[in-house]
Amino acid sequence: MATIEFLLNGTPTRCHVPPDTSILTLLRDYLGMTGTKEGCASGDCGACTVAIKSDTAPHFVSLNACITPAHQLHGQHLLTVEAWPLTKNFTRHSVPWWSAMAASAASARPAS
Numbered sequence: 001m002a003t004i005e006f007l008l009n010g011t012p013t014r015c016h017v018p019p020d021t022s023i024l025t026l027l028r029d030y031l032g033m034t035g036t037k038e039g040c041a042s043g044d045c046g047a048c049t050v051a052i053k054s055d056t057a058p059h060f061v062s063l064n065a066c067i068t069p070a071h072q073l074h075g076q077h078l079l080t081v082e083a084w085p086l087t088k089n090f091t092r093h094s095v096p097w098w099s100a101m102a103a104s105a106a107s108a109r110p111a112s
């Protein structure tokens with residue numbers, strides 16, 4: 001098991017997960033956050049898009065949660081679609097992909 005500490009939509013979060021756990025599995029199966037959807041599960045469709053940012057990075061960057069190992073979140077700030085109400089605190093420049101992420105999540109087929 002790996003211990004991961006990160007900010008999840010601004011909230012300090014600590015998880016213990018197997019080393020091969022993806023961010024998508026972490027969110028949906030370990031944290032019960034089902035807003036991030038699974039589509040292709042191979043990094044091609046963008047339905048699982050989330051964003052991360054380190055303390056030193058100027059901007060959030062988007063990534064596919066289905067193919068990104070959860071351990072890469074350690075020490076990072078993760079934004080998911082559930083953070084929509086928080087976006088008024090971000091500038092357009094800091095989260096330029098936000099509309100695309102929200103649209104992908106809305107159009108993805110629901111996963112159970």
Ligand code: FES
Pocket residue numbers: 037038039040041042043044045046047048049064065066067
């Ligand atoms: S589910 Fe399609 S890119 Fe992740």
